[in-house]
Amino acid sequence: MVNRKLVGAHYGLIDWLVQRITGVVMAVFTVVVGFALSEGVGSSYERWYGFMSSTPMRFISFLCIVSLCWHAWIGVRDTWMDYVQPAGIKLTLHVLTLLSVIGCGGWAVQILWRL
């Protein structure tokens, strides 16, 4: 096979935008939860459970989990793209990253689901 430097995959912009949007979602979630914790919602199981199982919290928690996974996928893949050159290793790392992100995300959503 001819070994050319290949560029021109048109997902750069979308990934970049997604990274910003998911970042904002997580920032909002972080501020909300941080504020709630400072108000003492973490003092007992009941308060914590009550806080997290409210509909608005379940909604933004779900958004945050999706955002986190998407953000992590792009961010970590970016890291491999920067430092890893051989295509085979790079692809393997991408797949492993994707799988672990989906795994963690699924698990977290399932926790939310049961609330």
Added chain:
Amino acid sequence: MITVRKFDAVIVGAGGAGLRAAIQLSEAGLKTAVLSKVFPTRSHTVAAQGGVAASLGNSEEDHWHWHMYDTVKGSDWLGDQDAIEFMCRKANEVVIELEHYGMPFDRLDNGRIYQRPFGGHMSNFGEKPVRRSCAAADRTGHAMLHAMYQRNIKANTQFFVEWLALDLIRDAEGDVLGVTAMEMETGDLYAFHAKATIFATGGAGRIYYSSTNAFINTGDGAGMAARAGIPLEDMEFWQFHPTGVAGAGVLITEGVRGEGGILRNSQGERFMERYAPNAKDLASRDVVSRAMVTEINEGRGCGPNKDFVLLDITHLPPETIMKRLPGIHEIALQFAGVDALREPIPVVPTCHYQMGGIPTNFKGQVVVPGKRSQNEIVPGFYAAGECACASVHGANRLGTNSLLDLLVFGKSAGESAVDEMKQSPKPHKELPTDAFDRTLERLNRLNTQKDGASVHETQLAMQRSMQKHAGVFRFADLLKQGVQKILEVQKDVERTEIKDKSQVFNTARVEALELDNLIEVAVATMVSAEARKESRGAHVRDDAPDTPERPDGRDDVNWLKHSLWFKDENRLEYKSVNLRPLTVDTIALKKRAY
């Protein structure tokens, strides 16, 4: 071992003139090689600041005929009027072309190219200053060089970057068949065998100790031509730019005075009012430089040693300075340690431009005296830009005419080469058997030299001699001594020794080879200057004083002629100045006053 490569044309030098010629050849589809000892955008055109002249008339009425008049007058009538007419008529065309290439000229409110006044540029045949210099802030050369390099990328020009041309190849009939060159990265030798050889190697300002010129301005084209038996024309005429940063030599554009800057002596006096009551600070460069040196010599210089004057722009609005002269603000800060918004800049006249060079006609063809005429074409050889002498600058160049020169004559040299090859297609002439001898001899000598002279020391000795013996003012006795001195330095140049004999990117070897070129220019300058017993333009002698018959020491009876210096026996010949323009009337001889 020398590898031969064949091209239709080889251009030596990738500054303004070389790149402009290359556009012409590449766009005509000819197989062209452009050799440059530095990456093209590092050529010295990049340092030009103030602008390029063209009578576009964007701000006020202007006409190429007025521009022509100013140029002839600026040249102190030594310029050839056919070439000057050609250049001034072509100015608008080549500047507009540049704009079309993408050059980021500054703009007027109506969207047209911004123009500023410059020294010696007047309207209505010398009446009052006119805005003729087309500028991109104070980075015109940079903007221009990059725009032309970019156009060459578009045209797919083949560059040989960091290749040093060594010698011209001529056959027994005198035809030029190309050059030998060294690839600096490997030290390997090549010959570029071509039907057209275009020299655009720039000037040799480094012959002087104090110079606005880059390290690379070593007169390579002039040196190669001189060694190959081509004479050098009018080499006694060197322009000292009035405003080089004192001590550092870095250029401060005349555009500063165009925007309203004023020169002052230690008493704070605007002394140019005395020397040029009409044009004042915007008189021609030779006039301003001499005025400055006179002020310094008469004890009105500034600083602890009273050895510079001040360029003052503190009265200009800061917005104007930051918009029109941002680079100058930076340079003053970097090299003079002053904030030009608040303090004046210390300046001295500094060697800037070589008016003379390889003799050409207005088509960029190299011409030498022969049996039939004093301007016989050397087949296959062209030159343009500072290395050439068309001659449009004569005894003194007007500011902004250098960028115009390289555009007009870069283009015309390219066009002439294209026409020649298209109209009478011929195969490559065979290379003579001794084509590489001179190059091999030089390199061999350098590689085997024992107990020789240091390149650095020898170059310094040359620069100091030039500075002392052929400066802003010239003295008969100093010139005479100068000739002896420079010939002694030349002997040292013939036995320079480098310690480093390696192959890969040996910059010591490059510098030694460059010195071979510099010394040819230095000798040509000193010998021509010693011989010219008059004052004209930039060449002003103590023994040619101002008299009624010879105003300002100019002697049109005996010296209205071009010098031609031949390396062979240090011989001088002269040829007449062409006073006949192409279509208009001769601009008659007159005393030059601003």
Added chain:
Amino acid sequence: MTKRILKFNIYRYDPDVDRKPYLQDIEVEVDATDRKLLDALVKLKAKDDSIAFRRSCREGVCGSDGMNINGTNGLACLADLSTFPDGKTIVLRPLPGLPVIRDLIVDMTQFFKQYHSIKPYLINNDPLPERERLQSPEEREELNGLYECILCACCSTACPTFWWNPDKFVGPAGLLAAYRFIADTRDQATNERLDNLEDPYRLFRCHTIMNCVEVCPKGLNPTKAIGKIKDMMVRRII
């Protein structure tokens, strides 16, 4: 004249004799007329003519003498000798990440390849007008901070992303040039130019590290230009 001795620690490598690069200690005496690092280097070369470095204009407009000075990229001709503390060794190394040809001279092929890849020339297919194309002073002002680049490569070779992917990432200098043409009202190839860059490597490897802005000897800001390209790309899809 105040003279002083400068101590240097210089990266040396001559492929003909050296199997590996090494650092050489060398001293040189300078006087009051030597103001810039380049002046000292010229003196050094007079002492040992085998030291190789590029230089030309000595006033910061040609971009030849970019090098790594005490760990930071810069131009030798603009580095003021007075800013180096007395007695402290000045460490000079080639621009990082590019193949070294010899001593302080690096092979810039890759850098220029990236510059060429953004089609650094005006594209306008309208019939040529007889006079200049018009542009208002405000439109022209858009090019300030973009066209002044001297291609010295200080920025790109200070960019970690360019170190890892010099063949795929255009680098700050190239991207600045790309925006120079996008921003030019006379250029008509904006869409093609954006297409050319809309790739995870060519433009989007930029992680806003901003080392480029830190080292640019002309005070230019490639990050700002890159941000504006991204803006245009976003505006194009919404």
Added chain:
Amino acid sequence: MPELGRKRPKYLNLIKIKLPIAGIASILHRVSGVGIFLMLPLLVWLFELSLRSPESFQELQAVITHPVLKLILIGLLWSLLHHFCMGIRILLIDMHMGVDKAQASASAKMVLAVSLPMTLILGAKLW
């Protein structure tokens, strides 16, 4: 013309090349991001413990008293804080705020000046 196959050295000694403050903040953004990614399973597990039942909530309180986990959590805390602050800085720069050289290094300093003391304060509380 570079000779094919000729191997030239490159100078790329990351210890000797000076990284400006903005560069330091930037590489820490990446380090913290990767750190959070690696700790994701742990985070999800702690999240589950906190919500599954009152018993698991108690278990969580016990688990996080373990010194090793405490250290990890402090590391994670720093990662979150730094990534959060730096993320906001990057968003601002994306919106063309603080893109100038001086502002960019000032904001990088600010990120460090917020994330490090905050980690210390919150970390001390946690401990």
